[in-house]
Structures are given as structure tokens and as C-alpha cells.
Amino acid sequence: MGDAPPYRVAIVGAGPAGLFAAQHLVTQHDVPVRVDLFDRLPTPFGLLRYGVAPDHTSIRSVAQALARTFDSDRVRFLGTVELGRDVTRRQLVEAYDAVVYAVGASGDLRMRVPGEDLPGSGSARQFVAWYGGHPDATQQSLRGVRSVACVGVGNVAVDVARILAKDPARLAATDMPEDVLAELATSEVTDLWIIGRRGPQHASYTTKELRELLATPGLAVSIDDGALDAGHTDPEGLDRRTRANLEALREAAARPAPSPVRRRLHFLFWHRPVALHGAGRVEEVELERTALAPDGEVVATGETRTIRADLVLRAIGYRSTPLPDVPFDEARGVIPHREGRVLDAAGRVVPGEYVTGWIKRGATGVIGTNKSDAAETVGHLLEDLPALTRHPADPLEDLRLHGVHPTSYDDWLAIDAAEIALGAATGRPRVKIDAWADLMRLCRDGRMTEGEAAGVPSYDAPDSPTTDDLY
Structure with missing residues (x-):
């Protein structure tokens, strides 16, 4: 050069x-x-x-x-x-x-149905940001939540369902923030729903993620009657991933329920939410059965049903x-x-x-x-x-x-070292720091306080404006 x-x-x-x-x-x-x-x-x-x-x-x-x-x-x-x-x-x-x-x-797409703005209805993106330790994430509460509905049949919905279905003790080795682990440890969720307006052959999740969810210990799996029927499409025309997904779902639906059952996972294909109902917060999801028209479009059938849901998370696209x-x-x-x-x-x-x-x-x-x-x-x-x-x-x-004073890669290395130190103090490989004030203090000082080093992070007011951005 x-x-x-x-x-x-x-x-x-x-x-x-x-x-x-x-x-x-x-x-x-x-x-x-x-x-x-x-x-x-x-x-x-x-x-x-x-x-x-x-x-x-x-x-x-x-x-x-x-x-x-x-x-x-x-x-x-x-x-x-x-x-x-x-x-x-x-x-x-x-x-x-x-x-x-x-x-x-x-940002993420919305369902655009009545009741979508009720408390207890939210975005799977925001839920992922919370358990992922994003400093802008909104604190999530699972208090009183027994049934969770994930709308969408991609890897985001599968990941959220797996995190909620998993024994919190098995998540203790991850880098989740301590307050997230504490909230998951109090979870009383018994039922998880994964809802898709098309059939399982149209789902976008990958086979590896699907099988990982289905193999969760203590998870009983059910699939709506008829959803796996080959009549919806020509099985010979399916790609390798889709055939593997259908095989995984059939195996899971056919196996006996574990003993004991910790969580129940319900796959509800060929349904779309048409309204969320509740007195002051989400209590139910009204669903309409869908079908595939000759031109390949999804059409409504007019047949409805209602499921209980204390938490509804849309995962229909970013x-x-x-x-x-x-x-x-x-x-x-x-x-x-x-x-x-x-x-x-x-x-x-x-x-x-x-x-x-x-x-x-x-x-x-x-x-x-x-x-x-x-x-x-x-x-x-x-x-x-x-x-x-x-x-x-x-x-x-x-x-x-012009007043721009950025942090540097060395500042990131200070955050990285602090997270590893927090993990060592709690027997974990890393504990993610999720408070703006703590992140910015590390950028300024390059070190933690004695309390933070002992595994007690502080949660002061943010030093930086917060938004929902996820760069």
C-alpha cells in the first residue's frame, strides 16, 4: 500500500x-x-x-x-x-x-390487535434484552405469571420458551445478571404456548434450537391436533431443515410425559391472535384458526378459541x-x-x-x-x-x-475484566454488568468498588439517556 x-x-x-x-x-x-x-x-x-x-x-x-x-x-x-x-x-x-x-x-413488529397495549403484553425483543443484560432493558417481572404465550415460530420465540422452561439452576453457569437469575428462580410458570399463524412446515426456527427446547428436562410437549398432518403440503417438496423440524416435533409429541412435569409446552399452529383480554392486564388471548388458501395465502376461518395467558410476548419479527x-x-x-x-x-x-x-x-x-x-x-x-x-x-x-468524547476499547476491556471478576466472586465464568451507572464508572475509573468486586453490583441512576436501541 x-x-x-x-x-x-x-x-x-x-x-x-x-x-x-x-x-x-x-x-x-x-x-x-x-x-x-x-x-x-x-x-x-x-x-x-x-x-x-x-x-x-x-x-x-x-x-x-x-x-x-x-x-x-x-x-x-x-x-x-x-x-x-x-x-x-x-x-x-x-x-x-x-x-x-x-x-x-x-424495533419490532406489532400484532395490531385489540388489547395489545395491556400490561403483561410486550415484546420478546425486550424480554431477550432483559435476560441478556442490556443496560436499556426494562425490568421484567414474573410475579403471578403461570401461563406465557409466545406469538411467533422463529428462534426468538424458541429461545424465550427455553429460558422460561429451564430449571433456573441450570442457568446459574451463564453470564446472566444476578437480578435476572433471581427473578427466574421465583418463576411459577407452568404452561408455555408457541403460537404460529402458519403450520410447522412454515416455521423459521432452526432444528438445533428446536431440538434443544424439546429436550429440556421436565418438559411435557403437546401439539394441536392435526397440525402435523402432511395434508397441508407435499412432504416431498420440503427442504431438509423442515423435514428435520417435523420429525423432531412428531417425536416430542409421541413420547410419554416426563415424571415429574415441571413445565408444559403447547405448540399451537394455524392460529393467530385476534384480541388480548383482561381486567387491567392480560389474562387471555383470543385466537382464530387459520388455513392455507390455494394461492398460498393464510386466511381466517372464523373459528375461535381462548387460552389463558398472564404474559404475552410477540416474536413476529424485528x-x-x-x-x-x-x-x-x-x-x-x-x-x-x-x-x-x-x-x-x-x-x-x-x-x-x-x-x-x-x-x-x-x-x-x-x-x-x-x-x-x-x-x-x-x-x-x-x-x-x-x-x-x-x-x-x-x-x-x-x-x-464538537463535544464528542467517546469511550475506548480499553474502557470495554475494563468492563470485560470487571464482569469476569464478578463471575469469579460467585463461582461463575462471568456476570454481565447491566446498569448504565456501573458501566460508565468502569469507563471513568477502570475498576469496581469493593462491594462490586465482592459480587454486590450497585444500581444508581443512569449516567446516560436510555432508549430501546439494540445496535
Whole structure:
């Protein structure tokens, strides 16, 4: 790459999508590039840290691989910087040669049925953020909850059901915050419902996650009569994953109930919620049976039933939300683009601005999908760089003049070390720190108080504004 000054690229969002983009930029050898990874949290890794189920420890290898991105001296982590609050789009565009938006999906789809806003009705995304230790998560209470309905048949619904079905003692080895473990330990949940408006052959969960849920000790599994009938579709036309899912469900439905039964799991396919009912909070879910029309569309049959539910969690899909002053397609919930190049309202390419991850393609795919997605975006970015306006000065110096004072990767390492120390104090590999005040104190001081080191975290008022964002 010779002695040419490096190009400066800002990536907004330090989750998997942003980290894969950074990797592609700094591991190629044709164009000299320096990367600044911005995130509104003081912790990198995004949904890899806060959205993956804590008992899925095998994901650590992915986190370790992505963490190596920061081994490069051409990558900086700039935490606690939020686009629109701390820095504007214009400031980034004027400070960097190129900007990549990689913020993921911080919202979720709604059922749009009467009673959806009753207390006890919420988002599985928020529930995952709670047990995942996100500092913005809303505290969840399981007091008085006996029956939980998860609406949706993807991995999020399966993960939530598994966490609630599992013996809390088996979660003690995870990095869940202590207050989350304490709440789960008091759970009196007896029944879990997984509800899908289509059949099991249309479910999007993966076989590994499904089998893990079905193998939960003490779990009795039932499936609505007729849901597994092959009459809904041609079994020969099913892919390998779907056939494996159906086989797993049949095996679980046919086996005798365990003794004793700790939880009951009910799969209710071909049903959709039409209303939530309750006096002051959710008590029941009214469901309507659905069917598959000849054209493949799901249609209502008019046949209804009601199930008890003290907690209803919708898991019907994530959705990206607009970034301040950045083009956004409201209908699709993505930044409009052409193979990763951002487009304006007239459909023209915006020079120097790019997008990757869920906010590029929608909330689909697994963590690894972001790698090829980022490769496409970065490929076009590298093609465009020679024709873009150069900004040779260090952008961070200019941003600091505008009052931007980010936390660093060293600050994250202080948080990381503190979490490991908290885990050692309680016989666990790690205990996630989930309070803004504690995270920011570690960024300032690089250490815990004596009480925190002994495994007694503090919960002061946040030092930073909180939102529902999950970068």
C-alpha cells in the first residue's frame, strides 16, 4: 500500500454487521484504510452480546473471532456516541471519506390487535434484552405469571420458551445478571404456548434450537391436533431443515410425559391472535384458526378459541428504525440502497455513504449472513474511494471540538475484566454488568468498588439517556 495516507471510514454500529465490515476493510491489502467503529453503548458486539441466549455458550467462538478485529492498529472503537444525539450525519460525512451504517434493527413488529397495549403484553425483543443484560432493558417481572404465550415460530420465540422452561439452576453457569437469575428462580410458570399463524412446515426456527427446547428436562410437549398432518403440503417438496423440524416435533409429541412435569409446552399452529383480554392486564388471548388458501395465502376461518395467558410476548419479527437525517424506506424498514450504496429519495446514489446488516436487508439471516453482506458493501466502497472527497486529518480531533468524547476499547476491556471478576466472586465464568451507572464508572475509573468486586453490583441512576436501541 506504499506511503499513501489511509482513507478514513466511519462505521456506525459495532455489532456483527459493523465488525464484519471493518474486518473486510482492514484485511484487504490494496487500499490503505483506517476504521472508526461507533456505538451508542460502551460495549461492542451488539446483538452478539445482548441478543444471543446466555446458555448458548458455543457462540463465544464467534465473539472471539470478531474481537480480533480490534487487534488491528487501524481499527478504533468509539463508544457512547449516538448518531443524532452526540454526532450528526453531516458531521460524520464531513469528517470521513466514507460512512457505513450498520445499526441493525432496534424495533419490532406489532400484532395490531385489540388489547395489545395491556400490561403483561410486550415484546420478546425486550424480554431477550432483559435476560441478556442490556443496560436499556426494562425490568421484567414474573410475579403471578403461570401461563406465557409466545406469538411467533422463529428462534426468538424458541429461545424465550427455553429460558422460561429451564430449571433456573441450570442457568446459574451463564453470564446472566444476578437480578435476572433471581427473578427466574421465583418463576411459577407452568404452561408455555408457541403460537404460529402458519403450520410447522412454515416455521423459521432452526432444528438445533428446536431440538434443544424439546429436550429440556421436565418438559411435557403437546401439539394441536392435526397440525402435523402432511395434508397441508407435499412432504416431498420440503427442504431438509423442515423435514428435520417435523420429525423432531412428531417425536416430542409421541413420547410419554416426563415424571415429574415441571413445565408444559403447547405448540399451537394455524392460529393467530385476534384480541388480548383482561381486567387491567392480560389474562387471555383470543385466537382464530387459520388455513392455507390455494394461492398460498393464510386466511381466517372464523373459528375461535381462548387460552389463558398472564404474559404475552410477540416474536413476529424485528424492524429497523430510521436514523436521524439518513434516507429510510418506511415500507420496507431499511435504508434504501443499491448493493450497499445508499440511495436518496430520488433513487440516486449518495456518494460516500453505505449500509450493511439488518438495516440493509431487513431482519433476516443469522450472524454469519452479515459476513457476505458486508463483503458486497465493502467491495463497492473500496471501488468508490478513489473518486470520493479526501479527509486526511484525524476525524476524532474534529469531533472532539464538537463535544464528542467517546469511550475506548480499553474502557470495554475494563468492563470485560470487571464482569469476569464478578463471575469469579460467585463461582461463575462471568456476570454481565447491566446498569448504565456501573458501566460508565468502569469507563471513568477502570475498576469496581469493593462491594462490586465482592459480587454486590450497585444500581444508581443512569449516567446516560436510555432508549430501546439494540445496535
